[in-house]
Structures are given as structure tokens and as C-alpha cells.
Amino acid sequence: MEHRLLRSSRRRITAVAAALTLAVGSAAVAAAPVQAASPNLIVNGGFEDGLASWFANDGNAADGATLSTTTDAYSGTGAVLVTNRTTTGSGPMQSLSGKVQAGKTYLVTARVKYENPNSPSTKQFFVTMHYGGSTYTNLGTVTVPRGQWGLIQGTFTIPAGQNVSTARIFVETPWTSNPSTAPDTHLMDFKVDDVTLQEYVVSKTIEVVGKLPGEHNPLIGHKFGADGFGFVHDGRVYLYMTNDTQGYAPNPATGVSPGINYGDINQITVISSTDLVNWTDHGEIQVAGPNGVAPFTGNSWAPGIAKKVVNGEEKFFLYYANGGGSSNVITGKSPLGPWTSERTSTLINGSTPGAEDVAWKFDPAPLVDDDGQAYLYFGGGPASTSMPPVERFNNPKNIRSIKLGDNMIATEGRAAVVDAPVAFEAGHVFKREGKYYFSYSSHFGGNDFGGNQPRVPGYPGGGQIGYMISDNPMSWPKETYAGVLFPNQSQFFGAGTGGNNHQSVFEFEGRYYFTYHAPTLNKRINGNTTQGYRSPHIQELTFNPDGTIQQVVGDYAGVDQVRDFNPYRVFEAETLGWSKGIATGKVDGASAEFGTAAPNLVVRDIDEGDWTALSAVDFGADGAASVTAKVRALAAGGSIEVRLDNAGGPVVGTIPVDTPTGEWAQVTADLQGATGVHDVYFTYRGPAGDDLFEIDSWAFEAVPPLDLSVTADTRCVGEKVMVTVRAANNEAIHVTASAESAYGTRPFGSVPPGKEKFRSFPTDTAAVPAGEVTVTATATVDGEPVSASYTASYAARSCG
Ligand SMILES: [Ca+2]
Numbered sequence: 001m002e003h004r005l006l007r008s009s010r011r012r013i014t015a016v017a018a019a020l021t022l023a024v025g026s027a028a029v030a031a032a033p034v035q036a037a038s039p040n041l042i043v044n045g046g047f048e049d050g051l052a053s054w055f056a057n058d059g060n061a062a063d064g065a066t067l068s069t070t071t072d073a074y075s076g077t078g079a080v081l082v083t084n085r086t087t088t089g090s091g092p093m094q095s096l097s098g099k100v101q102a103g104k105t106y107l108v109t110a111r112v113k114y115e116n117p118n119s120p121s122t123k124q125f126f127v128t129m130h131y132g133g134s135t136y137t138n139l140g141t142v143t144v145p146r147g148q149w150g151l152i153q154g155t156f157t158i159p160a161g162q163n164v165s166t167a168r169i170f171v172e173t174p175w176t177s178n179p180s181t182a183p184d185t186h187l188m189d190f191k192v193d194d195v196t197l198q199e200y201v202v203s204k205t206i207e208v209v210g211k212l213p214g215e216h217n218p219l220i221g222h223k224f225g226a227d228g229f230g231f232v233h234d235g236r237v238y239l240y241m242t243n244d245t246q247g248y249a250p251n252p253a254t255g256v257s258p259g260i261n262y263g264d265i266n267q268i269t270v271i272s273s274t275d276l277v278n279w280t281d282h283g284e285i286q287v288a289g290p291n292g293v294a295p296f297t298g299n300s301w302a303p304g305i306a307k308k309v310v311n312g313e314e315k316f317f318l319y320y321a322n323g324g325g326s327s328n329v330i331t332g333k334s335p336l337g338p339w340t341s342e343r344t345s346t347l348i349n350g351s352t353p354g355a356e357d358v359a360w361k362f363d364p365a366p367l368v369d370d371d372g373q374a375y376l377y378f379g380g381g382p383a384s385t386s387m388p389p390v391e392r393f394n395n396p397k398n399i400r401s402i403k404l405g406d407n408m409i410a411t412e413g414r415a416a417v418v419d420a421p422v423a424f425e426a427g428h429v430f431k432r433e434g435k436y437y438f439s440y441s442s443h444f445g446g447n448d449f450g451g452n453q454p455r456v457p458g459y460p461g462g463g464q465i466g467y468m469i470s471d472n473p474m475s476w477p478k479e480t481y482a483g484v485l486f487p488n489q490s491q492f493f494g495a496g497t498g499g500n501n502h503q504s505v506f507e508f509e510g511r512y513y514f515t516y517h518a519p520t521l522n523k524r525i526n527g528n529t530t531q532g533y534r535s536p537h538i539q540e541l542t543f544n545p546d547g548t549i550q551q552v553v554g555d556y557a558g559v560d561q562v563r564d565f566n567p568y569r570v571f572e573a574e575t576l577g578w579s580k581g582i583a584t585g586k587v588d589g590a591s592a593e594f595g596t597a598a599p600n601l602v603v604r605d606i607d608e609g610d611w612t613a614l615s616a617v618d619f620g621a622d623g624a625a626s627v628t629a630k631v632r633a634l635a636a637g638g639s640i641e642v643r644l645d646n647a648g649g650p651v652v653g654t655i656p657v658d659t660p661t662g663e664w665a666q667v668t669a670d671l672q673g674a675t676g677v678h679d680v681y682f683t684y685r686g687p688a689g690d691d692l693f694e695i696d697s698w699a700f701e702a703v704p705p706l707d708l709s710v711t712a713d714t715r716c717v718g719e720k721v722m723v724t725v726r727a728a729n730n731e732a733i734h735v736t737a738s739a740e741s742a743y744g745t746r747p748f749g750s751v752p753p754g755k756e757k758f759r760s761f762p763t764d765t766a767a768v769p770a771g772e773v774t775v776t777a778t779a780t781v782d783g784e785p786v787s788a789s790y791t792a793s794y795a796a797r798s799c800g
């Protein structure tokens with residue numbers, strides 16, 4: 001009786017486990033896990049050490065089975081064979097005592113096979129937990145065809161307060177009260193292999209190469225970002241994006257995340273570039289939510305930014321959608337912050353004059369005109385039902401323009417209708433040659449827009465970017481409509497990339513660029529069944545002589561690199577042309593490249609075989625002498641290979657990461673053969689399975705443009721120390737040099753080709769500490785002045 005009671009209670013739990021497994025199984029991509037794994041808690045899960053750590057389930061007196069090894073393995077050379085079963089629970093068992101914790105979530109997998117020709121053609125198997133006493137829980141299940149290996153898979157959370165001191169896991173068939181009446185059905189022999197149990201740790205690290213080497217779209221391969229707004233300041237392009245990565249939570253077994261939930265998003269992601277291919281990750285601005293810059297807002301979608309000098313101070317104004325109901329603005333001291341909120345309530349909302357009929361008071365896009373007057377474009381969503389259905393469909397009048405006050409954080413006057421054909425959302429304006437260009441995303445029809453109505457010829461189809469051209473930033477009658485600027489992205493990127501879009505246009509060094517998004521990284525991770533996580537793309541815009549724009553073609557190639565990358569400076573390691581398997585994270589302290597006001601990130605989650613790369617690095621004709629990285633070692637035995645052209649290209653230097661673990665330090669390597677323009681790959685090496693190190697910044701040093709050998713030394717003259725310095729000119733031309741030490745400056749004068757000169761510094765003291773001498777050399781090469789400096793050190797000396 002007790003047995004029956006126990007088993008019926010288990011049955012209810014079975015249903016839960018089965019539903020979970022179904023959810024996992026419904027994912028379209030059944031590929032191998034794409035996430036970095038947490039350790040397997042099962043010992044000898046592959047039965048390669050025979051039956052070590054395994055025994056037959058003996059949780060009930062009636063349970064009994066014989067375990068033996070078999071070479072018919074799913075992987076490796078061994079598996080377990082279960083025979084002589086007396087109950088449905090009779091199967092291989094392992095203790096989890098001390099390994100699992102109440103309240104934590106785990107992922108279980110096992111391979112199982114049965115072959116009895118008298119058994120049913122399919123059979124269900126379970127992995128089950130026995131916590132002790134009568135507490136059993138099915139963790140995962142599979143129904144497998146006879147003669148084939150099936151995969152049991154499940155996730156489960158151990159209830160808070162559950163005693164786990166005697167927790168044990170085993171494999172079994174579905175319970176029945178009297179299995180011996182039909183042993184072929186209930187007590188068949190079976191084999192088990194590859195049992196795993198891992199803590200369910202969600203990692204946002206993108207393990208696939210999301211941006212393929214040589215391609216420039218998507219802009220980044222290590223995180224998502226949507227609704228990009230391009231903004232140029234001081235020779236850099238900044239892209240502000242909805243942080244699609246925020247809610248990304250891939251199942252560690254399947255690599256598939258739940259679909260995007262816009263309600264989760266209250267951060268804005270910022271990246272920047274001076275060449276449009278190598279992008280620096282500036283992390284996320286915590287805009288909304290309880291800890292946000294503007295805590296009176298809950299979401300931060302679809303940002304737009306403008307700069308203006310207000311009361312003599314240059315300020316940056318970052319507008320964003322607070323969900324669909326309102327829009328707001330925060331203020332920055334620079335494009336990278338710091339950010340503050342000058343408002344205590346939303347900027348655009350139900351009381352904004354002229355916006356009463358706008359369903360979604362979102363997608364705010366600013367424009368500061370040449371005369372300093374600023375405008376804000378916003379709105380979208382269902383058309384007013386006061387209009388006839390045909391008008392609701394073709395001219396929904398759901399977008400607005402409004403003037404901004406001089407302070408940029410308040411509106412002025414009444415909003416005007418932007419009568420954009422088939423408009424849905426995503427209004428944006430730029431100005432070129434005296435004309436204003438309004439672009440927007442078109443709707444997909446449906447009841448919100450009067451049902452299935454005849455489309456005016458030439459008007460946009462569903463989910464396209466249309467545009468209008470006007471002479472007046474506040475006047476957008478439907479007659480200013482100029483055509484479709486960009487068809488739906490799925491036309492270019494295929495299955496899994498459809499949906500709405502959100503564009504911007506920016507001018508950078510005389511060319512115009514179009515930004516849009518597409519879930520192309522999501523597609524590279526999960527195939528054609530994407531979960532809505534979008535990635536930023538850029539294409540160049542081409543204007544016709546009459547001012548209209550040629551329709552944009554989306555592609556993975558993207559735009560040309562605007563300039564080669566200069567490596568001879570300190571630059572952030574989170575500057576990525578391409579990458580594999582890494583993540584970025586914000587750290588305390590100033591950015592070496594962008595200063596104290598800017599956030600600083602590091603590259604992390606670096607494992608053996610991961611890499612990061614820079615596109616078109618110009619080492620110059622003389623090449624690079626060395627590279628220095630600021631790193632924090634996390635394990636012993638790590639190193640960084642510097643390669644040219646691709647991840648398997650020639651190694652020009654290897655940086656040992658041999659500094660104390662947990663501490664930031666500089667590590668350097670000499671380089672050989674790094675000359676001219678190359679893509680540069682930093683490939684990461686170290687013990688497999690270890691989190692190796694983090695990287696903050698890089699700095700390359702050029703081979704000096706003049707070849708001098710400089711050494712320093714000391715000697716005793718009487719009881720006084722003399723510091724000496726030698727400069728050898730290895731050039732075929734005359735070089736003028738001068739030495740500087742703590743004891744003064746001594747010119748060498750002209751050093752002839754192939755000759756050396758000495759200078760000495762009397763110190764007038766009996767003992768000197770260790771020090772350095774700096775030699776500066778100048779020459780004329782091809783009619784141009786060239787200079788270089790060298791340092792040489794000397795040891796402490798006492799002559800007393
Ligand atoms: Ca095996």
C-alpha cells in the first residue's frame with residue numbers, strides 16, 4: 001500500500017517534467033549546446049571507467065537489477081547494461097550527496113536504448129531523483145524507438161527547503177503496480193550512456209562567430225542591439241540602441257532563449273567607431289527602472305540623440321520611448337555621459353498638445369536645425385477610428401512633429417501631423433542640401449488600420465521603410481511622400497529575419513549612411529527560428545541628382561572601412577572588428593582611451609580558442625616593435641597570440657599572461673613581421689575549461705623610424721660615480737642626437753653613419769640609484785624631418 005501511494009504521488013510530478021521536456025523539445029534547432037558548460041556533477045557519466053560510482057537502485061526493498069558494462073556505447077567505448085529488473089524503478093543509480101543544493105536549477109541529460117524484440121516499438125524512460133524516503137521527482141524523459149539511442153533531457157529546480165543530503169539520481173521506466181505480469185513491456189533490459197547533470201547557468205556569451213571575418217554587418221557579433229540611431233561627434237560615429245541583450249537568456253542545453261520581451265528593456269546600448277568596421281563597446285546606459293537615470297520611466301526603447309550648446313555648455317540629449325505610452329529625455333555631458341535627468345516626468349505624453357490621437361507616443365527622434373531650432377518626431381500605432389477605413393490604412397496620421405524649447409527638454413507649441421503613408425512607427429529626420437528627409441516604418445495592416453483596404457499605388461507594403469522630402473521640418477503633407485527607402489530586411493536576410501524595422505541616417509565625412517536592424521546574429525545562433533533578438537546594420541545611401549534616394553540594398557558586406565586602424569596608442573580591448581566566444585563587461589575606473597567620464601569595459605569569458613580581431617590595422621612600413629596588454633589573469637598558463645590576417649594566420653608575437661591571478665597588470669611581447677596593413681587577430685590560449693583572463697586595453701609600439709642602439713652604464717672616477725651613455729647609428733645617414741639624464745643634457749652632435757659616440761654625466765656623488773637615460777635623435781629622410789627617442793637604463797652604483 002505504501003508503495004502504491006508513493007508511486008501515485010510521483011505520477012503528478014511526472015506530468016510536470018514531461019511538459020518541461022516538451023517545451024525544450026519544441027525548439028527548432030536541436031543542435032549541440034552553444035553555451036559554455038558548467039561542470040558535470042555526475043562521476044563516470046559515460047561509463048568509460050566501468051561501473052565506478054554507479055549501483056542498482058535500491059530505494060525500495062522490491063527494487064533490484066544487475067548492472068554490467070557493455071561496449072555498445074553511445075559514445076566512447078563503454079555504457080551500462082541493466083538486466084534482471086524487478087521493478088520499473090530498477091536502473092542505474094548514483095549518489096548526489098553534497099553535490100546539489102535546494103533552490104538551484106539543474107539540467108539533466110542521458111542517453112538510453114532498449115532492444116528487446118518482444119517489447120513495444122517505443123518506450124518512455126525517465127531520469128528520476130530520489131531525495132530519500134518516499135520523495136521522488138522525475139527530472140527528464142524521452143520516448144525512444146526500440147533499437148535507437150534516445151536523449152533524455154530536462155531542467156528542474158530543487159524545491160527550497162528540500163533536504164538533499166541523500167539525493168540520488170537513477171534511470172527507470174514508467175511506474176506500474178504489477179510489472180512482472182508483462183515483463184517485456186515493463187521490465188526490459190536497457191542501456192544507458194552519457195549521463196550529465198549540470199547547474200543550469202544562463203550565459204549571455206555568444207559562442208558562435210556572429211559577425212563573419214571580412215563582413216561588416218552585423219556591426220558587432222558579441223551582443224544584440226536594435227533601433228540604432230547613428231550620431232556623429234568629433235570624428236566618431238556613435239550608435240545608440242535598444243538593449244535587446246537584456247532579456248536574452250538561452251537555455252544552456254539548447255542554446256535557445258525565450259522570445260524577446262520588450263517590457264524587460266530599460267537600458268540603452270552604445271557602441272562607437274571611427275572607421276565603421278571596428279566598433280568599441282561602451283556598454284549600457286541604465287536609463288529607466290528604479291536604478292535608472294530617469295527612475296520615473298520603466299523602459300528605454302528606440303533612442304535618438306542630439307547635441308546643442310545650452311547656456312554656453314555643450315550638452316547631449318538622449319530621447320527614448322518609455323514603452324508605448326510616453327517618451328522622455330536624459331542629458332549627457334558627453335556622448336558617453338555621465339547622464340542626468342533634468343526632468344521629473346515624461347517629455348511626451350497624453351497631455352502633449354496635438355498628440356491626443358496618437359496611440360503610441362513613442363519613438364522620439366530629435367533634429368537640431370542649422371539655425372539652432374530643434375524638433376522632435378514621435379508617434380505610431382493604431383490609427384484613429386474616427387477616420388474612414390481606407391484613410392486609416394493609407395494615411396493613418398499617427399506620427400507627429402513638435403518644436404523643442406531652447407533647453408531641449410521641453411516641447412513648444414502644438415504637435416503637427418506627419419501624414420506618412422501607411423505609417424506605423426520609427427519616424428526619423430535628417431537634413432541635406434536644405435531639404436528635410438523624414439523616414440519611417442510602415443504598418444502590417446490588420447484591424448488597427450481599418451482591416452484589409454486597397455493600398456494607394458506606390459505606397460509602402462508592410463514592414464518597409466518609406467520616406468518623404470519637405471522644405472519645412474514641421475510640414476509633412478502626404479504629397480511629400482517620395483517612395484520606399486528600404487524593403488523589409490527579410491528580403492535580404494531570409495527566413496527568421498522578418499518583422500518591423502527602425503532606421504536612422506547620419507552623415508560621416510561627406511557620405512550618408514543608413515542604419516537598420518535585422519536578427520542576423522540571432523539567426524547565426526539559432527537558425528531560421530529566431531527569437532526576435534535584433535542586430536545593428538549599416539549600408540551607404542546614394543542620392544539621385546533630384547535629391548531622391550536610391551533604394552537601399554541590405555547585405556552582410558556592409559559599408560567600406562573609412563580608414564585604417566591606428567594601433568600606436570592605448571585603445572580599448574573592447575574595440576572589436578570581429579570576435580568569437582567572448583563577452584564584455586563594465587568595470588570600475590576610467591577608460592584609458594575615452595577618459596574619466598566614459599564607462600570602461602573589459603573583454604571577458606575568454607577561453608582557450610576564443611579570439612578577438614581588428615580590421616585593417618596599419619602598422620606602417622617600419623612595423624610594430626611590441627604590443628602591451630592590460631590584463632587580469634584568472635588562471636595560470638594563459639597566453640595571447642598576435643596573428644595577422646585570420647585566426648590561423650602567422651603569429652607575430654606571443655604575450656605570456658603570467659602575472660598574479662586576480663590583479664590587473666601590463667604584459668608585453670616583442671613583435672616580428674607586423675608591417676603594413678593587416679587584420680589582426682588576438683587568439684587566446686590556456687588550459688581548456690579555465691576562465692583564462694580579462695583584457696582592458698591594448699597598445700602597440702612602432703619600430704622607431706631611426707635605427708640607433710643606445711646603452712647606458714656607470715663607472716667610478718675616483719670616489720665619484722660617472723653615468724655613461726653610448727649611441728650607435730645603424731643608419732646609412734648622419735643622425736643628430738642628444739642624451740638626457742637626471743644629471744643634465746649632453747649633445748652628441750652629428751653621429752656619422754655606422755659610427756658610435758659616447759657621452760658621460762659626472763654625478764659628483766659617491767652613490768647613485770638605478771636610472772634611465774633618454775636619447776633623442778633627429779635626421780632628414782627623403783627631405784622630411786624624422787625624430788625618434790630611446791631609453792636605456794643603468795643599475796645603481798656606489799664608488800665610496
Ligand atoms: Ca560511454
Ligand SMILES: [Ca+2]
Binds near residue numbers: 583607610
Ligand atoms: Ca568564452
Ligand SMILES: [Ca+2]
Binds near residue numbers: 574592696
Ligand atoms: Ca577597456
